[in-house]
Structures are given as C-alpha cells and as structure tokens.
Amino acid sequence: MSVIDEIPDEHRATFIRVLQDHNPALLHTLRTSTTPTQEAWEIVEETFINALSEHYGPGHEPDETGKRIDSALGAFMTRWPNDTLT
Numbered sequence: 542m543s544v545i546d547e548i549p550d551e552h553r554a555t556f557i558r559v560l561q562d563h564n565p566a567l568l569h570t571l572r573t574s575t576t577p578t579q580e581a582w583e584i585v586e587e588t589f590i591n592a593l594s595e596h597y598g599p600g601h602e603p604d605e606t607g608k609r610i611d612s613a614l615g616a617f618m619t620r621w622p623n624d625t626l627t
Contacts, residue, residue, distance in 0.1 A: 544571040547620055552613040559592045559610055560585075577621055589614040 545568070548556045560568035567584055571577060577585065589610055596607030603611060 542575065544574050544577050544621075548613070549616050552609075552616040555609045555613040556617065559589060559613065563588050563592055579623070582621060582623055585617060586614070589617075 545553065545557065557568065560571070564584065567581065567588065570581060571585075574581070593603060593607050593610045593614070596604050596610060598604040598607075
C-alpha cells in the first residue's frame with residue numbers, strides 16, 4: 542500500500558489535488574512509497590501550509606477549501622507522526 546493509499550478516503554482527493562497543483566513530483570514519490578521519508582514529510586508540510594495560505598477568508602480564517610486542506614494535512618500527520626520517521 543502506498544502513502545497515498547493510506548490517506549483516509551475522506552481526505553485522499555484533497556491530498557492528491559494539493560500535490561497535483563503544487564508538487565507533482567512529490568505526489569509521484571508518495572504514490573510509489575510505502576512510508577514517507579523525513580524529507581518528504583517536511584515537504585508535504587510546507588506544501589500544504591503554502592496551499593492553505595491561499596485559502597484564507599475574512600478574519601484570516603480558512604475558507605471551506607482551506608479547511609479541507611488543513612484536514613488532509615492533519616490526516617497525513619496523524620498517520621505518520623514526524624518523530625517516527627527516518
């Protein structure tokens with residue numbers, strides 16, 4: 542099972558879309574890996590934070606897309622906590 546396959550169903554489409562739009566090479570890497578490397582994890586985090594910053598509404602609150610991006614990142618981080626990777 543790949544990293545992408547292990548993202549929960551309700552977050553997978555958003556996770557893929559963000560990577561398709563912002564870092565297709567990383568998406569390919571995660572589709573062919575069973576566990577992210579520390580470096581890949583950090584790039585995912587940076588990529589999603591940048592994507593989230595594009596979706597703030599009034600009061601610097603995330604809009605609906607931003608909330609989905611944040612949830613997809615949270616699902617990834619929950620599945621692969623940073624301190625468990627090499």
